[in-house]
Amino acid sequence: MTFSNIMDSNSYQGDSSQAGVGPLIAARARMLGPASRLFYDRPVHLVRGQGSHLFDADGASFLDAYNNVASVGHGHPHVVDAVSQQLATLNTHTRYLHGGILDYSERLLASMPAEIDQVMYACTGSEANDLALRVAEMYTGASGVIVTADAYHGNTTAVTAISPALGAATTLGKNVRTVPAPDSYRIPRAELAARFAADVAGAVDDLRGAGFGVSALVADTIFSSDGIYPDPSVLKPAVDVVRAAGGVFIADEVQPGFARTGESMWGFTRHHVIPELITMGKPMGNGLPVAAMAARSDVLKPFAVGVPYFNTFAGNAVSMAAAAAVLDVIEGERLLLNAASVGAALRRDLAHVAAGHPRIGDIRGAGLYIGVEVVADPDTKTPDRAGARWLVNALRERRVLLSVCGAAGHVLKIRPPLVFSRSDVDWFCTEFAAVLGDF
Ligand SMILES: Cc1ncc(COP(=O)(O)O)c(C=O)c1O
Structure with missing residues (x-):
């Protein structure tokens, strides 16, 4: 079997x-086949969720430190009510007039810089990125794409070709160049932004030399699958390089969007850069398949006037009701503030717990997106994939759910629902301290 980081x-x-x-595992293997991977050495069978807690078939409760999709909390009653009511009233596609999609679009665009003035809907982050690649290519007249070395942008043919995290099973496009992620643990902070921009400049030259030109830099604005690198200085100089070469910046907000980073609704805001195209998905419908690509209308125009776009389920009335309810909860429960304060508390308490454990090399993040770097040796900073895997499984045995990311799968990925509370932080740190005791 070939290995994929993600x-x-x-x-x-x-x-x-x-x-x-x-029996469930066997039935799954028989009917779904081997491509659908399960988590953990002992897979978990979940039957219910509430807030940031999950429950298995025996009624045991788990702390969810992983699921950013149910971002306003599992089973949030406001979302459940909005979806149920809309489903019982009407659910049709975007070829009829409906107020729901317009009300939502107005709110969504109001959360973005004024330059971003149009939005098109999709069902998944993959579709949104696929669409963004097409739009960028028509606007720039070029096809070259630059991504980070362990990026993941989705699962259509076009976006697997820009998703090196999928590993050897996927062939990157001939028009795709990778650059190292801005690894703030191994590269001195003062050099980080310049080094990233220089790498992007190298990729630009290479794409031009190969005759592709430069269509886009596509970046997840917190570099999730690369290993979670929150330094907000890195993107702007690189985007400037891409623009000077005629390309655009596609901000993949599928992970950092919708208040995750605690500083703003969108990850790109932290970097002080306004993208030409912005893609989003995962947390947008709190579990319903809702995704979108927002754009500057002048960038969108060459595509939009030439290519009719219809996506059967995208932007339907129920999806829009779910997405609007998610915005209601983010605003009403002040989840941006919660992500900032609880995320800071979690990083601080984790640092306290990990003090004196040399194999915990770094704790970093923004808001409720936190990476914990597991290393074999703090001096060499050698990634410790087996160690990270051991910690994840040890925490699962103590009913705390998380996963890993990073080039070697060596960074613990802590990315709970935005409703994570201070008592959840205590729960997490108690169990983390316990597993570190045996590490
Ligand atoms: C950064 C990023 N972009 C795009 C995607 C693809 O989203 P989806 O699985 O909804 O197609 C993902 C999914 O994990 C992602 O993490």
Whole structure:
């Protein structure tokens, strides 16, 4: 089996003879096949969720430190009510007039810089990125794309070709160049932005030399799958380089968007850069498949006037009701503030717990997106994939759920629902301290 950082670092690799869940694992393998990976050495069978807590078939409660999709909380009653009411009233596609999509679009665009004045809907982050690539290519007349070395942007043919995190199973496009992520743990902070911009400039030259020209730099604005690098200085100089070469910046906000970073609704705001195109998904509908691409209308125009776009489920009335309810909750429960304060408390308490554990090399993040770097040796900073995997499984045994990211699958990825509370932080740190005791 080929190895993928994003699919396999923490995937279940065992047999199906596990007590309780064995028959489910076997049935899944038989009917879904081997491409659908499960998490953990002992997969979890969840039947219910509430807020940032999940419950298994035996009623045992788990702390959810991983799921950014149910970002305003599992089973949030406001979202449930909005979706149920709309589903019972009307659910149709975007070829009829409907106020819901307009009300939502107005709110969404109001959360972005004024330059971003139009939005098109999709069902998944992959579709949104796929669309953005097409739009960028028509606007720039070029096809070259630059991404980071362990980026993940989705699963259509076009976006797997810009998703090196999928590993050897995927061939990057001939028109795609990768640059190292801005690794703030290994590169001195003072050099980080200049080094990233220089790498992007190298990729620009290479794409031009190969005749592709430069269409876009596509970047997840917190570099999630690369290992979570929150330094806000790095993107602007690189985007300037791309623009000077005629390309555009596509901000992939599928992970950092919708208040995750605690500083602003959007990750790109932290970098003081206004993208030409912005893609979003995952947390947008709190579990319903809602995604979008927002754009500067002049950038969108060459595509929009030439290519009719219809996406059966995208922007339907129920999806828009879910997305509007998510915005209501983010605003009403002040989740941006919560992400900032609880995220800071979690980083501080984690640092306290990890003090004196040399194999915890770095704790970094923004808001409720936190990476914990696991290393074999703090002096060499050698990534410790096996150690990270051990910690994730040890925490799962103590009913705390998280996963990993990073080039070697060696960075613990802590990315809970935005409603994570101070008592959840205590719960997390108590269990983290316990597993570190055996690490
Ligand atoms: C940064 C990023 N972009 C795009 C995607 C693709 O989104 P989806 O799985 O909804 O297609 C993902 C999914 O993990 C992602 O993390």
